[in-house]
Amino acid sequence: MRKLYVIGIGAGDPEQVTMQAIRTMNLVDVFFFLSKGDAKDDLLRIRKEICDRYIEQGTYKAIEVTDPERDPSITPYSARVEAWHLERALIYEGLIERELGEEDCGGILVWGDPSLYDSTLRVIDQVLKRGNVHFDYEVIPGITSVQALAARHKIVLNGIGESVCVTTGRQLAATGLPDNTENVVVMLDGNNSYKNLADPDLHIYWGAYLGTENEILLSGKLGELAETIEATRAEARKRNGWIMDIYLLRKSDL
Ligand SMILES: C[S@@+](CC[C@H](N)C(=O)[O-])C[C@H]1O[C@@H](n2cnc3c(N)ncnc32)[C@H](O)[C@@H]1O
Incomplete structure (x- = not known):
């Protein structure tokens, strides 16, 4: 067959x-x-x-x-x-x-x-x-971009005993951060949805083109980094003609 x-x-x-x-x-x-x-x-x-x-x-x-x-x-x-x-x-x-x-x-x-x-x-x-x-x-099965992100930032996705939510930029924009989890991985976000989140103390671990020669990594407090990520993303997208990026948001830096 x-x-x-x-x-x-x-x-x-x-x-x-x-x-x-x-x-x-x-x-x-x-x-x-x-x-x-x-x-x-x-x-x-x-x-x-x-x-x-x-x-x-x-x-x-x-x-x-x-x-x-x-x-x-x-x-x-x-x-x-x-x-x-x-x-x-x-x-x-x-x-x-x-x-x-x-x-x-x-x-x-x-x-x-x-x-x-x-x-x-x-x-x-x-x-x-x-x-x-x-x-x-x-x-x-293959290695996901979620795993690639965690490995490159050398982080555990969850705090001890906590849950992790994986969602899309579209969902984040529509409903904001989920209430019931401290750790949110966002994929498929073409619109910088992290920018609309109110809490400047959220920590963001961002990665683009993970595992490729164009890889970019940024991490820090959302309030301090949001504009840098947006500008870096726009510039890289223009240079390469496309972008794939993913990020983890969490309430505190581990
Ligand atoms: C259609 S989904 C495919 C996800 C894929 N099946 C996985 O296991 O990672 C595409 C999204 O995955 C993420 N992604 C996939 N590869 C990536 C990479 N090398 N660097 C950053 N993000 C990546 C981005 O959020 C992108 O918008």
Whole structure:
């Protein structure tokens, strides 16, 4: 039976690809890459470099398909994302049908880990539910950007016995800091949502392009650092054409 591997490749540092991911990548006959066709294709380049670096026999095929755009006219946001997932499901369904022979293995390389703010597993479930193509699939975990952030700042995410909440910039902007936790990791924040938080004594640990040659780290009191982060972020984004950043907010410096 056809087999699909969804492989977490870590958040940018090729040295953080696991042994299990490397062994699995070496089983794959065809890799499917969705590309954005813009500056963010640095992420595609890094995926390809990981294949070149770790796959011993260069006999695999790599198929690149343009990733559909989310349609901003669809509201609410959840419906927009659902429509986008369906478009991706149709793309993967076609690729699996056309490109994978009955005994072949396909591979999708997922940034970080597939369990964290990534749609691949939902989309693959959707393909299976549609019932037009049949295959087994397996998930190989990767190092997340949350772990990369903690390692680079040399911090534990939680104080002793405390909880940690992982959320998005969109949520932080909409509802503010969650009440029930002292430690909040914020991802997918294109709008500097930390700027609107009232408490200047919050501590922020910020990281951009973690694990890559462009990595930037900043940490300190939010009240003293917010403007620096905003300016650094804007300048780096302009220089590189894209940015991925993540931060931990907590009520006290540990
Ligand atoms: C679509 S999510 C993917 C998360 C990924 N699955 C993971 O396990 O980290 C993209 C967000 O992850 C964070 N991110 C991923 N890689 C990063 C990196 N190398 N440096 C900083 N943030 C990163 C950013 O918050 C970015 O907006």
